[in-house]
Amino acid sequence: MDWAFLFATAKTLLAGVPLTLELAVTSLCVGFVLAVGVAALAGSRFAPARWVAALYVMLFQGTPLLVQIFIVYYGFGQIGFLRASFLWPVLQQAYWCAVLALSLNTSAYGAEIIRGAIAAVPAREIEAGRAIGMSGLLLRRRIIWPQALQYGLANYGNEAILLLKATSLASVITLMDVTGLAYRLVSKTYRSEEIFMVAGLIYLGLTFVIAAGVHLLERRLTPCRRV
Amino acid sequence: MEPIQPASPVIRTVGLTKRYGALDVLRGVDLEAREGEVISILGASGSGKSTFLRCLNLLEVPSGGTLNVLGEDVRFRVKGGGQQIADARQVNRLRSQIGMVFQNFCLWSHRTVLQNIMEGPVHVQGRNRHEVRAEAEQALERVGLLERADYYPSQLSGGQQQRAAIARAIVMRPRVLLFDEPTSALDPELVGEVLKVMQDLAAEGRTMLIVTHEMAFARDVSSRVVFLEKGTVRVQGSPQDLFRGGMDERFDRFVSHFSRQG
Numbered sequence: 407m408d409w410a411f412l413f414a415t416a417k418t419l420l421a422g423v424p425l426t427l428e429l430a431v432t433s434l435c436v437g438f439v440l441a442v443g444v445a446a447l448a449g450s451r452f453a454p455a456r457w458v459a460a461l462y463v464m465l466f467q468g469t470p471l472l473v474q475i476f477i478v479y480y481g482f483g484q485i486g487f488l489r490a491s492f493l494w495p496v497l498q499q500a501y502w503c504a505v506l507a508l509s510l511n512t513s514a515y516g517a518e519i520i521r522g523a524i525a526a527v528p529a530r531e532i533e534a535g536r537a538i539g540m541s542g543l544l545l546r547r548r549i550i551w552p553q554a555l556q557y558g559l560a561n562y563g564n565e566a567i568l569l570l571k572a573t574s575l576a577s578v579i580t581l582m583d584v585t586g587l588a589y590r591l592v593s594k595t596y597r598s599e600e601i602f603m604v605a606g607l608i609y610l611g612l613t614f615v616i617a618a619g620v621h622l623l624e625r626r627l628t629p630c631r632r633v
Numbered sequence: 634m635e636p637i638q639p640a641s642p643v644i645r646t647v648g649l650t651k652r653y654g655a656l657d658v659l660r661g662v663d664l665e666a667r668e669g670e671v672i673s674i675l676g677a678s679g680s681g682k683s684t685f686l687r688c689l690n691l692l693e694v695p696s697g698g699t700l701n702v703l704g705e706d707v708r709f710r711v712k713g714g715g716q717q718i719a720d721a722r723q724v725n726r727l728r729s730q731i732g733m734v735f736q737n738f739c740l741w742s743h744r745t746v747l748q749n750i751m752e753g754p755v756h757v758q759g760r761n762r763h764e765v766r767a768e769a770e771q772a773l774e775r776v777g778l779l780e781r782a783d784y785y786p787s788q789l790s791g792g793q794q795q796r797a798a799i800a801r802a803i804v805m806r807p808r809v810l811l812f813d814e815p816t817s818a819l820d821p822e823l824v825g826e827v828l829k830v831m832q833d834l835a836a837e838g839r840t841m842l843i844v845t846h847e848m849a850f851a852r853d854v855s856s857r858v859v860f861l862e863k864g865t866v867r868v869q870g871s872p873q874d875l876f877r878g879g880m881d882e883r884f885d886r887f888v889s890h891f892s893r894q895g
Contacts, residue, residue, distance in 0.1 A: 534739035537690055538753040538805060539729030541721060548756055553743050628743075629785065 411597070415604045418591055422584035423608065429501075429573040429583060433508035434566055440509060441516030448521050459517065466514030472575050475507040479579045504576035512569045519565060523558030524550065556628045563620030567613050574609070584608050641704065642667050643809045643840050644689055649698035651684050651864075658684045660864035661698065666809065666842055671835045673851035673872070674844045676861035677887060682844045685861065686813050689842070690731045691724050702727045703808055729757050732802030732810040736818050738794040740786040740801070746773070747782040750801045758805065765804065772800040776830050792823030799830055810834065812843040828854075848891050852876045860884045 448459035466474070482488050482497050496502045527550050535549040577586035588605040592598045644666040651659040658681045666672055676682040687693040688700065691707065694716055700707045705727065708719040718724050740749050750769040754760045773779045776796035786794055795815055802810055812831065816824040828850050835841055835854050845851060851858055852872045859869040860881070868881040878885050 528742070530735065530737055530739045531741050533692060534733075534735065534741065537692060537728060537731075537733040537735075539725040539727075539757045541725055544756065548752065549741060553741075556743060 408600070412600060412604060415591065415601050416608075419584050419587050419601075419605055419608055422582060422587040423612070425581065426570070426573050426583040426585075426612070429504055429508060429576055429581070430566070430570045432505050433512055433573070434569055436505065436509035437512035437516055437569070440513035441520055444513060444517035445520035445524070448517060449524065463514045463517055466511050467518075471507065471511050471572055472578065474511055475504060475575055475579060478507045479503040500576075500579045500581055503579060504573070504581055508569065508572060508576070511572070512565060515565050515568075516562065519558050519561045520554070523554040523561070526557040527553045559620065559624050559627060563617065563624075566620070567616055570612055570616060571609060642701070643670075643703060644842070645699075645701040646685075646689075647699045647701075649685070649688060649700060650696045651681070651688060651693060652696040658864055659688070659695070662861070662864070662866055664859060664866065664869075666840060668808075668840050669838045670857055671839075671841045671855045672843065672857045672859055673855040674842060674859045674861060675846075675848075675851060675884075675887070676867075680861040681864040682861045683813055686811050686842060686844050689811060690728050690733055691718060692733075694718055703730060725757075729753070729805060730808045732805055732807035734795070734798050734802050734810065734812045734815050736814040738786070738791070738798045738818070740794055740798055742786050745783050745785055746778060746789070746797045749786070749797060750804050753801065753805045769800070769804050772804050773797075775833070776800045777826075790823060791819045792826045795819065795823075795827045796830055799827070799834070803834070809840040809842065812841065812845070814844050814846065816845070816847060846891065848888060860887065 444459050444462055447455045448463075450456055450459075478497075479500060482503070488494060488497060497506070531553070532545065532549060535545045540548065573583060574585035577583055577589055580586070582590070584605055588601050591601050595601070642665045644664070646662055646664050648661040648663060649659055650657070650661055662681075662685055664672075664685075674682045674686065684693055688695045689702070694709070696716055705723070707727070708723060709716040710719040711717075740746075741752065744752065747766075747769055750772060751762070751765050754765040754768070755762055770779060770782065773782055776799055778793060778796055778800065781789060781793060781797075786797070789797065799815075815831065816827050819827065824847070828847060831841070831843070831850070832854050843851075843855065855872055857869060858872050858875050860867045860875070860883075862883060868875070868884050870880060874880055875884060876888065878888075
């Protein structure tokens, strides 16, 4: 085994970690905000709002992320009014195209996680809140959301891990993240097994860190499950 | 503690009805609960007794009739052939003065016992946290759970959870306490500890309405027994009169059925 080459490769690829993390964290945050909005629509009393949410989730869950990235990156440039709009300087950049596609995609999954977490809050505990005179925002803030957070945290952590790995697709639209750098190195050296193995190990390391972080957060936030 | 003056009604219902689709659960219940009364509401399953209790704090919205709580008529509006709460603020205000103890305890699982008890006074009534804490600890001591203050509900037995739920209800300083089959979900050996706490509360002169299957408790602790059948009050009276027998044939049969079961 050529250790010198492996170390050199690792050094090259680690330079892509900041971009990979940046893509993941930005998309996770933007996606979460969108997910809350979509989940709110999904839980609305107004039926058309629920249909919009269902359609949104179906569209983004039902099509490959790669196709979504291509549509944003290649497709949006064909739309005249987008080219003319103030958004164009942003949409022109591959980075923001990737963030947009990743955010939209993760928001659909996130919305489902949030909806499920809210639905998992026991109805009788909500009723106990109503019985002492709580309603509206107070009931949500004190009873529903804290519990939904506990139910949804593990699933959302999972989604964060999936998202981290999904950022590797951004390399196909020229971004030099870990995968992008690996691909470039392969085309220079033709040593694909070693390079992609190193890339895989880097993702594994990042995933491990996220999983550990989520686990820690879960322990902090759910003392009542530790019996 | 007998009230000297004829006390004012804390809760009064006139012709209260509740309908689920084609099913008439309550067919006009008239009941008046005066201050200091301990009223046991008995009835077979399906008689509407739990539904009636849940109408009193509007967890169920009555379909018709009038409901007066603490001297206020609860306002309803008609919508789509049914009734709805007209003034959510009024209902929240009244609910904060009505304590409710559920069959399944319904403690908030994400909060400790002490947090459960402080939740309402601090966040609904906006009272001072330090004062509430002292009062909450007093209430916990009363129900014998002070050393469990920092436990989570899932770490307690059913009887302990129900006692904590009673403490949660009384720190709200309610004008009336509603108990919805408070011992029905408990293992038999845990029933006594909960009934003991309720008996103490009754002896304090609190106004209580209790839906229960505990015949001995209804007979010995309550000041009045109300027997519901098919969604109306079949008979009511003092426990002495009713349990002596001969007042109402259906009630006698109901009681003998229970005593046969042991």
